[in-house]
Amino acid sequence: MRKFLRRFAVLTVVGVLVAALAASTAVAEAPAAKKAPKLSGSITVSAAASLTEVFAKMGADFQKLNKGTTIAFNYAASSALATQIQGGAPADVFASADGANTQKVVASGQVTADPIDFTANKLTIVVKKGNPKSVKSLADLPKLGVVSLCAAAVPCGKYATQMLAQDGVTIPTDKITLGQDVKTTLTAVQSGDADAALVYATDAKAAGTTITEVKIPASLNVLAVYPIAPIASSQNAKLADAWIAYVISPAGQKTLAQFGFLPVPTT
Amino acid sequence: MSLDATIKIHVGEFDLDARIVATDGETVAVIGPNGAGKTTLLRALAGLVPIDEGRILVDDDVVDDPTAGTYVVPERRSVGVVFQNYLLFPHLTALENVAFGLRSRHVSRGDARRRAAEWLDRVGLGDRARAKPRELSGGQQQRVALARALVIEPRLLLLDEPLAALDIGTRTELRRDLRTHLSSFRGARVLITHELLDAVALADRLVVLENGKVAQVGPVAEVSARPRSRYVADLVGVNLLRGTAMGHTVNLPTGGTIVTADEVHGDVCVAIHPHSVSLHRAAPEGSPRNVWRGTINGTDLLGDRARIHVNGPVPLVAEVTVAAVAELGLRDGVEVWAAVKATDISIYPT
Amino acid sequence: MPLIAVLLALVAVAFFVLPLIGLLQRAPWSDVWDDLSTPAARDAMKLSLVCSLWATGLSILFGVPLAYVLARAEFPGRSLVRALVVLPMVLPPVVGGVALLYAFSVNNGLVGGWLHDTFDIQLTFSTSGAVLAETFVAMPFLVITVEAGLRLMDRRYEDAAATLGANRWTVFRRVTLPLIGPSLFAGAALAWARALGEFGATLTFAGNIQGRTQTMPLAIYLLLESQQGTAIVLSLVLLAVSIIVLVALRDRWFGAVRES
Numbered sequence: 001m002r003k004f005l006r007r008f009a010v011l012t013v014v015g016v017l018v019a020a021l022a023a024s025t026a027v028a029e030a031p032a033a034k035k036a037p038k039l040s041g042s043i044t045v046s047a048a049a050s051l052t053e054v055f056a057k058m059g060a061d062f063q064k065l066n067k068g069t070t071i072a073f074n075y076a077a078s079s080a081l082a083t084q085i086q087g088g089a090p091a092d093v094f095a096s097a098d099g100a101n102t103q104k105v106v107a108s109g110q111v112t113a114d115p116i117d118f119t120a121n122k123l124t125i126v127v128k129k130g131n132p133k134s135v136k137s138l139a140d141l142p143k144l145g146v147v148s149l150c151a152a153a154v155p156c157g158k159y160a161t162q163m164l165a166q167d168g169v170t171i172p173t174d175k176i177t178l179g180q181d182v183k184t185t186l187t188a189v190q191s192g193d194a195d196a197a198l199v200y201a202t203d204a205k206a207a208g209t210t211i212t213e214v215k216i217p218a219s220l221n222v223l224a225v226y227p228i229a230p231i232a233s234s235q236n237a238k239l240a241d242a243w244i245a246y247v248i249s250p251a252g253q254k255t256l257a258q259f260g261f262l263p264v265p266t267t
Numbered sequence: 268m269s270l271d272a273t274i275k276i277h278v279g280e281f282d283l284d285a286r287i288v289a290t291d292g293e294t295v296a297v298i299g300p301n302g303a304g305k306t307t308l309l310r311a312l313a314g315l316v317p318i319d320e321g322r323i324l325v326d327d328d329v330v331d332d333p334t335a336g337t338y339v340v341p342e343r344r345s346v347g348v349v350f351q352n353y354l355l356f357p358h359l360t361a362l363e364n365v366a367f368g369l370r371s372r373h374v375s376r377g378d379a380r381r382r383a384a385e386w387l388d389r390v391g392l393g394d395r396a397r398a399k400p401r402e403l404s405g406g407q408q409q410r411v412a413l414a415r416a417l418v419i420e421p422r423l424l425l426l427d428e429p430l431a432a433l434d435i436g437t438r439t440e441l442r443r444d445l446r447t448h449l450s451s452f453r454g455a456r457v458l459i460t461h462e463l464l465d466a467v468a469l470a471d472r473l474v475v476l477e478n479g480k481v482a483q484v485g486p487v488a489e490v491s492a493r494p495r496s497r498y499v500a501d502l503v504g505v506n507l508l509r510g511t512a513m514g515h516t517v518n519l520p521t522g523g524t525i526v527t528a529d530e531v532h533g534d535v536c537v538a539i540h541p542h543s544v545s546l547h548r549a550a551p552e553g554s555p556r557n558v559w560r561g562t563i564n565g566t567d568l569l570g571d572r573a574r575i576h577v578n579g580p581v582p583l584v585a586e587v588t589v590a591a592v593a594e595l596g597l598r599d600g601v602e603v604w605a606a607v608k609a610t611d612i613s614i615y616p617t
Numbered sequence: 618m619p620l621i622a623v624l625l626a627l628v629a630v631a632f633f634v635l636p637l638i639g640l641l642q643r644a645p646w647s648d649v650w651d652d653l654s655t656p657a658a659r660d661a662m663k664l665s666l667v668c669s670l671w672a673t674g675l676s677i678l679f680g681v682p683l684a685y686v687l688a689r690a691e692f693p694g695r696s697l698v699r700a701l702v703v704l705p706m707v708l709p710p711v712v713g714g715v716a717l718l719y720a721f722s723v724n725n726g727l728v729g730g731w732l733h734d735t736f737d738i739q740l741t742f743s744t745s746g747a748v749l750a751e752t753f754v755a756m757p758f759l760v761i762t763v764e765a766g767l768r769l770m771d772r773r774y775e776d777a778a779a780t781l782g783a784n785r786w787t788v789f790r791r792v793t794l795p796l797i798g799p800s801l802f803a804g805a806a807l808a809w810a811r812a813l814g815e816f817g818a819t820l821t822f823a824g825n826i827q828g829r830t831q832t833m834p835l836a837i838y839l840l841l842e843s844q845q846g847t848a849i850v851l852s853l854v855l856l857a858v859s860i861i862v863l864v865a866l867r868d869r870w871f872g873a874v875r876e877s
Contacts, residue, residue, distance in 0.1 A: 079842040146742040146824065153842035177742055177824030178831075178839060188824065193723045193741035246840065315776050341779040354777040358795040367791070369782035419782060 296470030523580030714821025764802025
């Protein structure tokens with residue numbers, strides 16, 4: 001008899017506590033619902049390699065503004081990122097260096113929202129510090145020993161191929177070394193024996209004084225337009241959308257410009 | 268002298284200090300327990316290990332002399348070696364093995380093969396020229412190894428336990444063959460063995476090596492008849508005692524006394540063959556002057572004979588019939604009287 | 618046999634088998650020949666064959682004497698030398714590539730600049746560079762295997778040969794080499810397989826130039842995005858080669874590991 005009474009008492013106490021907890025939560029939430037939704041949690045942003053430096057800065061700024069959030073970045077060639085996302089990699093946002101890769105993941109259903117073009121870039125020639133081989137333009141590239149280009153499947157590689165074709169410059173295949181993303185392509189000049197590399201202007205800027213930049217006139221250049229989109233299967237759609245909103249906001253655009261990115265063409 | 272070697276080698280904790288001489292046509296057997304230094308001695312003669320002190324002369328040519336700074340490498344010493352386990356090159360045929368030494372001396376291929384084939388015939392393996400060593404029996408391999416060493420016409424022949432790896436039947440047969448082949452070799456030969464029978468059959472002189480030092484040297488018959496070392500005594504199967512002789516008695520450190528037929532003085536070895544020892548349960552009467560009390564502490568049965576170990580002032584091994592063992596009740600711990608005739612005792616200076 | 622051991626073992630086997638099955642079932646079997654006939658594939662296969670054979674040859678030429686010295690000579694610092702030789706086996710290959718770069722790069726390498734100025738030799742971004750990178754990672758396999766063989770060999774055969782009148786070179790040529798034959802073969806096969814599969818060091822040091830330094834592993838890596846079919850087919854070729862080498866060596870390699 002005593003045992004039964006004791007058990008009953010324990011159950012009652014537990015039950016009351018649970019009810020109180022539930023009630024308090026409901027009560028606590030009600031006033032909160034009246035203020036603006038607070039961002040929390042973490043997301044993974046898969047971004048083109050050329051966005052390495054600028055997104056690092058923007059991520060730090062965003063996290064300062066929204067305390068309690070964490071943005072993790074995954075940088076690689078956009079083509080590799082697209083393959084990862086198609087393979088089910090848990091990314092929340094995809095920032096690509098060209099529309100083709102974004103369209104790939106739209107077509108395969110991982111992205112359902114409309115991608116937004118958020119920035120643009122152009123190509124440039126990067127040579128060894130001091131330009132020892134006196135490279136002045138694209139036409140000088142075929143004369144060099146080894147030229148470093150991005151692989152054909154990578155956006156910067158596609159842009160480079162496009163640009164060289166439209167400008168009538170052909171570099172012999174046995175003089176081209178291919179990099180799997182734009183950063184590796186640049187390293188071949190920075191610390192290796194490649195004489196020149198075709199990379200984005202923003203990469204040249206980020207490399208600073210370790211290399212010398214030889215600009216390509218706009219008439220010969222190509223424009224790379226970068227789309228950004230949230231991944232449908234994201235576990236934190238709210239934060240993902242907030243990040244995208246930040247990137248296209250004036251603050252985000254200002255940071256992009258600081259790093260050498262170009263505004264999205266309006267036409 | 269075909270071989271005159273004074274060898275001193277220091278290997279770790281072990282010191283080898285031996286002198287060995289042999290004339291052309293003479294076979295010297297080096298006998299001794301394991302670890303005595305026999306292999307080191309052979310390797311020094313072959314030139315595989317340099318000596319620390321001493322001198323080795325082969326046919327009056329100095330091949331190793333540390334003080335003079337002379338050291339002739341094995342490939343130039345013209346010393347033929349038949350190794351224990353033969354060491355026939357496993358990837359070459361019998362013929363190629365025998366021809367190896369000649370080919371290394373730049374003899375033409377054809378000539379080398381011809382001479383090798385001749386030698387293979389001589390050792391009775393002409394039809395096995397194309398066999399690989401693993402296809403040959405132990406005895407056959409030994410013969411190929413011998414042919415391989417002799418075809419190069421060395422100045423000195425060394426044999427390291429040439430019959431050790433063989434079973435008894437093959438060993439007997441090969442001992443005979445070896446004797447025949449050795450007799451036709453004109454140089455000196457050094458034979459390492461731990462089988463007294465090999466030494467008796469093949470050698471002229473015996474060098475007993477114990478603990479790196481020469482314990483005894485002499486003609487084979489003499490060494491076996493008058494062993495001065497425990498090792499040979501055991502090999503020959505003889506009781507060996509040491510003591511001090513004073514006229515017709517010998518005093519042993521174990522306390523016993525031996526009466527001798529001849530008059531002797533000084534430090535002596537006393538050799539008594541086990542079959543000269545008779546055992547009694549009670550003190551015997553009769554002519555034997557040498558009668559000692561003792562206690563049995565070991566019995567070995569060998570067919571229809573038994574070897575009884577007797578402890579006492581004169582420790583001995585006696586050889587009696589198995590019937591006697593049963594009759595006399597000879598067991599461990601039993602007290603017995605051992606008797607030997609003075610004329611059956613061999614005494615000689617140490 | 619305890620059940621838990623069997624179960625864990627099965628998991629381990631599945632761990633190794635599943636990726637292979639994954640590769641095999643994705644293979645575009647109907648297009649195999651077409652995929653292998655593309656210029657990129659053909660260049661990659663030819664380059665892989667040439668570079669790996671050169672790397673194996675160099676490994677034998679320099680590796681056998683090194684193995685001999687390590688096995689036979691006593692000198693201070695021998696274990697240090699052996700550790701250095703084994704280092705490329707445990708070093709991440711890309712680190713090896715970076716290290717080679719800092720030694721042989723024309724612009725900031727230790728001897729690269731001198732080689733370029735004096736002999737007009739540039740190893741980076743060249744087929745020779747690819748061979749060098751492959752040799753760097755492959756030679757240790759040969760040295761270790763041959764050294765083990767030399768140690769296990771009965772040296773008394775060499776003594777016997779010496780007493781028969783053979784000088785040191787003849788002993789090495791006619792006795793030592795044939796006796797370590799199996800070890801030498803195994804070491805060469807392992808070195809060749811390793812050279813064939815080398816990626817990180819080649820990519821970093823010799824770059825990725827089609828027809829010059831783009832060996833099969835590099836080609837596969839690049840083609841994975843754009844021509845996946847070709848990439849998979851090339852992977853299968855490498856897989857088949859690896860299996861053949863392992864089967865050819867099964868007794869020798871596992872035996873040598875057991876003995877050493």
